[in-house]
Amino acid sequence: xxxxxxxxxxxxxxxxxxxxxxxxxxxxxxxxxxxxxxxxxxxxxxxxxxxxxxxxxxxxxxxxxxxxxxxxxxxxxxxxxxxxxxxxxxxxxxxxxxxxxxxxxxxxxxxxxxxxxxxxxxxxxxxxxxxxxxxxxxxxxxxxxxxxxxxxxxxxxxxxxxxxxxxxxxxxxxxxxxxxxxxxxxxxxxxxxxxxxxxxxxxxxxxxxxxxxxxxxxxxxxxxxxxxxxxxxxxxxxxxxxxxxxxxxxxxxxxxxxxxxxxxxxxxxxxxxxxxxxxxxxxxxxxxxxxxxxxxxxxxxxxxxxxxxxxxxxxxxxxxxxxxxxxxxxxxxxxxxxxxxxxxxxxxxxxxxxxxxxxxxxxxxxxxxxxxxxxxxxxxxxxxxxxxxxxxxxxxxxxxxxxxxxxxxxxxxxxxxxxxxxxxxxxxxxxxxxxxxxxxxxxxxxxxxxxxxxxxxxxxxxxxxxxxxxxxxxxxxxxxxxxxxxxxxxxxxxxxxxxxxxxxxxxxxxxxxxxxxxxxxxxxxxxxxxxxxxxxxxxxxxxxxxxxxxxxxxxxxxxxxxxxxxxxxxxxxxxxxxxxxxxxxxxxxxxxxxxxxxxxxxxxxxxxxxxxxxxxxxxxxxxxx
Amino acid sequence: xxxxxxxxxxxxxxxxxxxxxxxxxxxxxxxxxxxxxxxxxxxxxxxxxxxxxxxxxxxxxxxxxxxxxxxxxxxxxxxxxxxxxxxxxxxxxxxxxxxxxxxxxxxxxxxxxxxxxxxxxxxxxxxxxxxxxx
Numbered sequence: 001x002x003x004x005x006x007x008x009x010x011x012x013x014x015x016x017x018x019x020x021x022x023x024x025x026x027x028x029x030x031x032x033x034x035x036x037x038x039x040x041x042x043x044x045x046x047x048x049x050x051x052x053x054x055x056x057x058x059x060x061x062x063x064x065x066x067x068x069x070x071x072x073x074x075x076x077x078x079x080x081x082x083x084x085x086x087x088x089x090x091x092x093x094x095x096x097x098x099x100x101x102x103x104x105x106x107x108x109x110x111x112x113x114x115x116x117x118x119x120x121x122x123x124x125x126x127x128x129x130x131x132x133x134x135x136x137x138x139x140x141x142x143x144x145x146x147x148x149x150x151x152x153x154x155x156x157x158x159x160x161x162x163x164x165x166x167x168x169x170x171x172x173x174x175x176x177x178x179x180x181x182x183x184x185x186x187x188x189x190x191x192x193x194x195x196x197x198x199x200x201x202x203x204x205x206x207x208x209x210x211x212x213x214x215x216x217x218x219x220x221x222x223x224x225x226x227x228x229x230x231x232x233x234x235x236x237x238x239x240x241x242x243x244x245x246x247x248x249x250x251x252x253x254x255x256x257x258x259x260x261x262x263x264x265x266x267x268x269x270x271x272x273x274x275x276x277x278x279x280x281x282x283x284x285x286x287x288x289x290x291x292x293x294x295x296x297x298x299x300x301x302x303x304x305x306x307x308x309x310x311x312x313x314x315x316x317x318x319x320x321x322x323x324x325x326x327x328x329x330x331x332x333x334x335x336x337x338x339x340x341x342x343x344x345x346x347x348x349x350x351x352x353x354x355x356x357x358x359x360x361x362x363x364x365x366x367x368x369x370x371x372x373x374x375x376x377x378x379x380x381x382x383x384x385x386x387x388x389x390x391x392x393x394x395x396x397x398x399x400x401x402x403x404x405x406x407x408x409x410x411x412x413x414x415x416x417x418x419x420x421x422x423x424x425x426x427x428x429x430x431x432x433x434x435x436x437x438x439x440x441x442x443x444x445x446x447x448x449x450x451x452x453x454x455x456x457x458x459x460x461x462x463x464x465x466x467x468x469x470x471x472x473x474x475x476x477x478x479x480x481x482x483x484x485x486x487x488x489x490x491x492x493x494x495x496x497x498x499x500x501x502x503x504x505x506x507x508x509x510x511x512x513x514x515x516x517x518x519x520x521x522x523x524x525x526x527x528x529x530x531x532x533x534x535x536x537x538x539x540x541x542x543x544x545x546x547x548x549x550x551x552x553x554x555x556x557x558x559x560x561x562x563x564x565x566x567x568x569x570x571x572x573x574x575x576x577x578x579x580x581x582x583x584x585x586x587x588x589x590x591x592x593x594x595x596x597x598x599x600x601x602x603x604x605x606x607x608x609x610x611x612x613x614x615x616x617x618x619x620x621x622x623x624x625x
Numbered sequence: 626x627x628x629x630x631x632x633x634x635x636x637x638x639x640x641x642x643x644x645x646x647x648x649x650x651x652x653x654x655x656x657x658x659x660x661x662x663x664x665x666x667x668x669x670x671x672x673x674x675x676x677x678x679x680x681x682x683x684x685x686x687x688x689x690x691x692x693x694x695x696x697x698x699x700x701x702x703x704x705x706x707x708x709x710x711x712x713x714x715x716x717x718x719x720x721x722x723x724x725x726x727x728x729x730x731x732x733x734x735x736x737x738x739x740x741x742x743x744x745x746x747x748x749x750x751x752x753x754x755x756x757x758x759x
Contacts, residue, residue, distance in 0.1 A: 081655050082645050109641075109666070116656065155669065169665065192668055218731035220648065220656020230649040234751050237642070242753050295672060299640035304753035306638035310672055322669055 013222045015077035015524035016040060019119045021141060023134060025208055026067060026126030030141050035120050041527065042613060045076025045120065047103045048503035048541040050092030053123060054101065055544060055617060060551050064096035064200075065182060065207040067127035073114065073173075073213065074121035076504045080112040080221040082233035083520045084241045085510035087112045087301025089173075089190075090502065094552075095199035096207070097184045097362075097417050098437040098462040101548040102199040106173070107300035107507060108191030113171040116217025128209035133174070135165060136215045146211035151177060153355040154189040157212055167216045174212030175202040176357030178405035182206050183415035185362035185404070185440070189354055193308075193324035194300070197359035199439060199461050200417075223524040232523060236516070241304045246511035254297075254307035255328035255509075256286035262332065265475040266573025267448025269337040269441075271391045272372035273434055273564060276445045277573040280341030280392075284331050288343045298324055300507070307509055311347050317394065318348035326350045326360070329465075332443025333364025338371055339391025348398050356405035365440035366414040366421060367400045369432060378427045385409040434562050437462035437554070446565055448575040449475040451487030454588040457559040458491060460545040466508060468494035475574075482575070484584040488592035496538035503541060540612040543596070543604050547614070551621055556593075556602040561585045628703040629681030630662075630739060630746060631758045637674045639666045643748035643757065650747050651737075658731045661739045662748050676756070679726035679738040681705065687738075690721035695736075706740045 022031045036053075043049045050072050062068040071093045078086040089111030095102035117136045124134075131146040149157050158172040171191065178186035179202025186202025187195040205211070223229045241247060249257040262268035263281045270278040282288060289309060298308035312322040326334065326346050334353075335346045353360045373379040374389040381388070385408075387396040403411025413421045418440045422433040434441040439462025446453035451470025456463040468491040474481035497514065504521070506512055514531035522529045561580060569579040593600055597608035606624050609615065618624050641664050644657035652659045662678040681704045688696045688705055695711035696718060698704075707727075712735050718727050719736065727738040739746070741759065749757045 082642070082649065116658070191666070218656065218658035220652070220654040220659060222654040226649050226653050226655065230646055230655075234646065237751065237753065296635075297638050298666070299638035301641055302645060303640050304642065306640065306754070308638075310668070312672070322672070324668075 013224060014526060015081060015221065015223045017115060017118050017120050017221065021119045021122035021136070023122060023124045023141070023143070024126050025124060025128040025132065025143065025210065028143055030143070032119070040077075040120075042537070043541060043544075044500070044503035044521075044537060045079070046074050046090045046503040046505035047092070047499060048537065048544070049076075050074040050090060050103060050121065051101060051541060051544050051548065054092055054094070055548050055620070057123070058094060062094070064094045064099065065203060067125070067208070069094050069204060069207070071124040071204050071208060071210070072121060075111050075115040077524055078504045078506075078520055080115040081223055081524060082230050082237075082302065083504075083524070084233065084237050085300075085303050085305065085507035086505060087303065088505040088507060089114055089196070090505055091188055091196045091201045093201065093204050095461060096182075096203045097200040098439050099552055100437055100461055100554060101545045102201070102461050103502065104188070104196035104198050104201045105502065105505065106188070106190050106194040106196040107303070108171075108194030109301045110171040110173045110190035110194070110215065111505070112301045113217050114215045115221055116219050117215050118217065118219045124208065124210065127207065131209050131211055133161065133210065133212040133214060136213065136217075137165075137167070138217060138219055149211045150180060153177070154357055155192055155355055158192060161212060161214045165214065165216070170214050170216045172212055172214045174357075175205045176355060176405060178202055178357040178415070179206040180211075181405070181407050181415070183358070183405060183407065184417045184420070185359045185366065185415065186357050187353075187359045189357050193354050195354065195359065198361065198464065202357045224526045225523075229523050237304050240512070240516060241510065244511060247305055247509070250305050250307050250509050253286045253290070254309055256289050256309070256326070256331055258328040259285040259331050261476060262444065263336075265448050265481070266570060266575045267445040267475060269332055269368075269443050269445050271339045272337060272368035272432070273441075273445060274372070275572055276448050276570050276575060278336035280339070281336065283341040284335040284343050284346060289326075292343055293347055295322075303507065305509060313344045313347050316344055318344045318398065321348035321351050323347055323351040323354060329443050330360045330364065333361050333368070335364075337364050337368040337443070338397055340394060340397060341392060342394065345394040345398060349401060352398075352401035356401055358401055358405055361442050362417060362440040363401060363404060365434060366404070366418050367397060369418055369422065369434070370400075370410060370414060371397075372432055373425065373429055378425065378429055379410070383410055431563055434564065435463055436560050436562070437558055439463045441562065444471055445570070445575075446580055447570045447578045448573075449481040450484055450580050450584060450588070451481075451490055453561050453565055453580045453585055454487050454491050454592060455494070457561060457585075457589065458495070458592060460542070460549060467498050470494070482578055484588045487588050488595055491592055492595045495542050496535055499538040499541035500534050503537070536613070540614055543609055543612045543614055544617065546596075546598070546602075547604055547609065547617060547621055550603050550623065554602075556589065556600070559589060559602055627681040627683060630678055630741070630749070631680075632676050632678075632756050633758075634674060634676050634756065636754045636756045637664065637676055638754055639664060639674045640753065642751050642753065646747045646751045650742060659737070661737050663728070677725040680724055682724060686721040686723070687718035687727055690717040692717060699740075702741055702744055704741060707736050707738060709735055712736050
């Protein structure tokens with residue numbers, strides 16, 4: 001197998017390693033090159049930097065599962081330092097699920113370890129002739145044979161790679177059978193239970209015959225003045241993380257604390273969005289987790305919060321099942337949305353998702369949809385292979401991840417994601433599907449928080465709750481959840497902030513403001529920064545990913561609202577009788593485009609791009625000619 | 626009782642902040658591989674964290690094993706520390722230690738073990754879960 005050796009790693013002492021790795025799987029060629037410093041300055045790292053490289057190097061209109069797609073993995077200037085909650089990485093590619101720009105993140109330990117090998121990120125092109133994995137150890141990279149790993153689940157893959165490499169501390173980011181079989185809701189799993197899950201990242205790995213990226217890094221990273229930086233970080237960990245009241249619930253409970261909040265607000269997706277109030281909520285909420293399955297709290301690298309819950313089932317049908325989590329999204333999508341009353345069944349479902357390499361949000365969504373269609377008689381036992389797939393049937397439900405990952409029977413259809421599956425099933429199934437741009441809706445029902453409809457519609461990777469979260473100010477706060485007023489401004493503000501946050505790469509659960517992000521950034525790099533500066537960077541990044549999608553043909557027509565959110569009012573709870581009217585939705589959308597400086601078809605104008613510092617990409621956007 | 630660090634591993638959540646601050650204080654960069662305390666998640670089985678550091682045991686076999694007499698008593702702190710000028714990184718101490726409390730730097734240039742940061746261990750101060758104690 002070919003080998004590439006980088007030169008001695010030079011201590012850049014500004015948070016960056018100053019290098020990226022390039023892997024051409026088709027020609028088995030490995031090279032390193034200097035990081036594009038201009039882009040690093042303009043786009044920071046993570047999301048922004050990954051988007052800039054992808055925009056430049058990816059040919060528009062290519063098939064995301066062809067060798068033409070680019071698979072890139074990025075850290076950021078703060079990853080691996082003591083900056084709180086930055087032990088993360090992002091996979092940036094074109095999504096096979098949505099056809100959009102895709103950035104999928106994971107915590108755990110892979111991100112910092114990758115950076116400690118001496119690079120800021122890597123760009124993978126082409127397709128390996130046979131199943132392979134990448135082994136990156138400090139300055140040395142190899143393409144290794146993955147024959148013995150192909151078909152193995154993610155837990156076993158990590159174990160075997162550690163054994164084969166003789167590095168028990170190697171960190172592994174890999175796919176399971178779902179990604180190998182090009183399932184469009186497949187994830188990339190690292191550290192067993194941490195997933196860069198959304199958008200079909202696993203299928204992109206699979207399409208390149210790439211089973212895993214394994215890393216062992218002992219080179220470390222330095223910032224401008226590492227010792228004083230550590231002193232500052234130590235103080236911030238105490239004051240801005242541990243003692244920050246925003247984090248109190250995350251420290252005691254983690255995200256499962258949201259299950260009751262959402263149920264009380266009447267917007268917890270239940271039985272495939274038939275309602276937002278779940279009669280079995282006590283069986284899947286945070287108390288159920290703590291009292292019935294919690295073993296211990298678990299942190300990602302460099303995190304003083306430790307929101308993760310290592311959980312194990314002690315009795316019953318699913319005895320022995322164990323996982324980290326389940327977290328809120330999973331409890332919603334794989335719990336209430338499937339009518340599941342017992343957290344033990346969810347633990348089993350999620351362990352299977354992690355082992356098989358499946359996105360648990362999308363998996364819960366498509367299984368809920370299948371249950372819905374089964375109860376309506378659209379699907380029958382003939383379709384389900386004899387399974388009585390009604391809501392709440394834990395035994396039938398627990399078989400679904402395996403069927404989806406292995407593409408068995410109905411699983412073969414569901415593996416394509418909700419939108420394609422509904423089309424294939426037909427008989428009106430399309431009317432019940434809950435997605436935007438092909439990405440499955442996550443666990444906040446917009447009928448209980450109208451702004452979420454706009455957040456999902458305008459996210460750059462399809463229906464996603466991690467780009468804007470207007471629910472914080474209304475259904476979870478004191479604002480009016482049932483008005484379109486003011487939601488566009490919240491989405492613009494959130495998308496600007498998260499664009500920056502995902503470029504450093506901070507965890508969602510660190511409630512970090514612009515001023516503090518600028519403080520860490522300046523201290524690490526020596527670059528002068530401020531809230532105003534970072535807002536500009538955020539606007540630049542969001543306009544860039546939008547431009548990427550526009551170049552791929554996306555427009556207003558694709559910033560959509562699932563039919564049911566408009567036509568089916570919620571039947572009970574606080575949002576009883578509420579639906580998101582077409583007029584309200586279009587009003588939010590129009591206002592949103594205006595605020596961003598885009599035309600009413602959702603395309604950034606030349607002036608907006610130039611103002612955002614993106615003048616150089618305008619010539620690559622045919623619609624501006 | 627020894628004078629070394631003490632840990633309640635049941636409280637550990639595996640964040641590795643201890644190793645991060647240890648490395649920056651000792652080698653000037655963020656690099657858990659160069660820290661004197663080693664935390665590692667061991668999942669799914671046994672589903673816990675390993676946490677290794679020098680406990681300053683009474684027997685100190687590392688001291689006897691060292692052919693260069695590089696592990697010396699710091700009388701002020703009452704602990705044994707590695708003298709970096711004398712250490713030849715031969716690894717005898719690593720083999721002799723029954724507690725996995727001493728290891729070689731990844732560059733292979735020196736043996737590393739906890740020196741209590743001269744009396745005020747940084748890892749104890751930074752640990753967000755109160756796992757470590759002096």
